[in-house]
Amino acid sequence: MGLLLRSLSMLILLMWFFCLPPLGAQSTSGSSGSPARALDALLQDYAFRAFRHPKTGIPFEGDVPSNLTGIKIAALRLRSGSLYRRGVPMYKELRIPMGVTEQPYVQRLVLVYQNLGNWSVKYYPLPGYTYLTPVLGLLAYSASNLSATDLPELNITATDGPISVQFPDVKSAPVGAVAKCVWFDLRGFHNFSDLASGNICTTIQQGHFSIVVESIAPSPSPISPTPSGGAPNAGPKKKSNSKVGIIVGSVLGGLALLVFLTFLVLWVRKFKHRKKMQQMERAADQGEALHMTTVGSTKAPAATVTRTQPVLESEYAP
Ligand SMILES: *[C@@H]1O[C@H](CO)[C@@H](O)[C@H](O)[C@H]1NC(C)=O
Ligand SMILES: *[C@@H]1O[C@H](CO)[C@@H](O)[C@H](O)[C@H]1NC(C)=O
Ligand SMILES: *[C@@H]1O[C@H](CO)[C@@H](O)[C@H](O)[C@H]1NC(C)=O
Ligand SMILES: *[C@@H]1O[C@H](CO)[C@@H](O)[C@H](O)[C@H]1NC(C)=O
Ligand SMILES: *[C@@H]1O[C@H](CO)[C@@H](O)[C@H](O)[C@H]1NC(C)=O
Numbered sequence: 001m002g003l004l005l006r007s008l009s010m011l012i013l014l015m016w017f018f019c020l021p022p023l024g025a026q027s028t029s030g031s032s033g034s035p036a037r038a039l040d041a042l043l044q045d046y047a048f049r050a051f052r053h054p055k056t057g058i059p060f061e062g063d064v065p066s067n068l069t070g071i072k073i074a075a076l077r078l079r080s081g082s083l084y085r086r087g088v089p090m091y092k093e094l095r096i097p098m099g100v101t102e103q104p105y106v107q108r109l110v111l112v113y114q115n116l117g118n119w120s121v122k123y124y125p126l127p128g129y130t131y132l133t134p135v136l137g138l139l140a141y142s143a144s145n146l147s148a149t150d151l152p153e154l155n156i157t158a159t160d161g162p163i164s165v166q167f168p169d170v171k172s173a174p175v176g177a178v179a180k181c182v183w184f185d186l187r188g189f190h191n192f193s194d195l196a197s198g199n200i201c202t203t204i205q206q207g208h209f210s211i212v213v214e215s216i217a218p219s220p221s222p223i224s225p226t227p228s229g230g231a232p233n234a235g236p237k238k239k240s241n242s243k244v245g246i247i248v249g250s251v252l253g254g255l256a257l258l259v260f261l262t263f264l265v266l267w268v269r270k271f272k273h274r275k276k277m278q279q280m281e282r283a284a285d286q287g288e289a290l291h292m293t294t295v296g297s298t299k300a301p302a303a304t305v306t307r308t309q310p311v312l313e314s315e316y317a318p
Contacts (some may be wrong), residue, residue: 034209036123040114040269042047042068044141045149047075047112052144057082059091070117077110077143093167099160109154120210124184129212132179133167133199137208139186153186153206162202165209169198173213176222184208298317 045066050060054077060075076091080102088096094112100108114137116123124135140154173179180192181201192212196202201209 024250036184038185039123040137040139040153040186041113041150042111043071043073043137044139044151047073048110048141048146048148049073051077051146056108068119072115072117072247073118074113075110076113077108079108080106093165094138095164095166097158097163100156100158100163102140103155104158106142106154107142110141110143111177112139112141112147113137114139114208116208122208122318124190124208126182126190126212128215129182132171132173132211132213133169135184135208135210138165138203139164139206156206158204158269162204163259164196164297165203166198167201167211170211174216177213177216179211179213182210182212 008013015094043062046064047062050062050073056077056079059074059076063071074092076088078088083096083100083102085098087098088094088111088251091111091317092115094113096111114135116135120131120135138157140237141151149204171181181195181196182190183201183203183205184190185205185207188238193201199211201211203209225287
């Protein structure tokens with residue numbers, strides 16, 4: 001019985017071990033939005049510092065701290081009415097048409113532009129996809145206090161036509177793969193859409209934008225064979241890697257369970273067999289004595305109990 005208990009607890013431990021990693025991965029992936037939000041706050045601060053002599057309607061390039069070299073920022077201060085009536089024909093890679101409104105309403109606002117350069121993947125990881133351009137950001141803030149930090153973003157909405165983002169240098173997509181626009185909202189959710197043309201994505205809201213393509217070759221393991229036929233709908237590789245881990249874990253766990261159950265069944269059968277043999281031997285040794293005495297002690301209720309009862313065995317042991 002001790003062996004059985006030990007095996008059982010071992011099995012439970014084993015299954016627990018196999019079930020834990022996916023659960024842990026899920027809980028950590030939920031908070032992935034916060035480093036990007038902290039970066040937005042930091043870049044707002046540094047972009048606003050570009051306004052030494054704030055002139056309305058002219059974009060100012062900002063400097064980023066040295067630990068973020070590779071990121072480019074700019075800030076453009078506008079009157080709300082001017083943004084709505086005229087738009088901004090050219091602001092870095094952005095073309096803002098007329099009809100853009102902000103929520104909540106402010107008299108003057110600042111449009112902060114971000115180009116995350118080689119930091120794009122770090123702050124906006126997108127498993128299973130490869131970036132063909134840096135991630136660009138367009139965020140709006142109230143301009144009422146240009147030394148304020150930790151400002152909340154304004155929601156901007158293009159009501160007439162969409163804002164377009166024209167990416168200058170798009171890396172070429174692998175043959176057969178389809179490039180898509182990706183848009184990240186401020187809560188960290190993303191959505192894909194078709195390109196408006198070769199290098200233009202459109203949006204009606206603030207957020208972060210880039211052009212991506214589904215990764216075909218599995219990046220972490222170069223040994224495994226790559227599907228040479230351009231299969232554009234081959235699933236996200238990093239995601240499927242963790243899926244493979246789960247499947248392998250489940251299979252191993254299942255195998256362990258199967259082996260354990262087989263042993264259990266064999267053991268129980270052997271145990272039963274031995275017990276039966278013992279009983280038969282005892283019955284043969286004592287002949288009819290067992291039966292006769294059972295009939296004899298009709299007064300005792302113990303007589304109706306099965307023969308394996310220890311009372312009976314010790315009473316009639318030779
Ligand atoms: C970079 O440096 C700035 C200012 O020195 C600091 O506030 C920020 O936390 C740093 N960011 C990272 C990602 O190290
Ligand atoms: C991006 O490139 C700069 C140099 O141009 C480097 O200092 C920085 O560490 C790089 N960032 C990342 C995330 O690799
Ligand atoms: C602007 O923001 C800074 C930093 O939060 C604060 O110290 C200052 O008092 C604010 N100025 C006004 C006019 O609200
Ligand atoms: C901005 O939009 C988001 C969702 O689209 C909403 O949750 C949020 O409350 C809005 N913020 C303002 C200031 O309207
Ligand atoms: C993503 O975009 C499609 C098409 O524009 C839309 O139907 C869908 O609701 C969007 N999903 C999210 C999560 O925003």
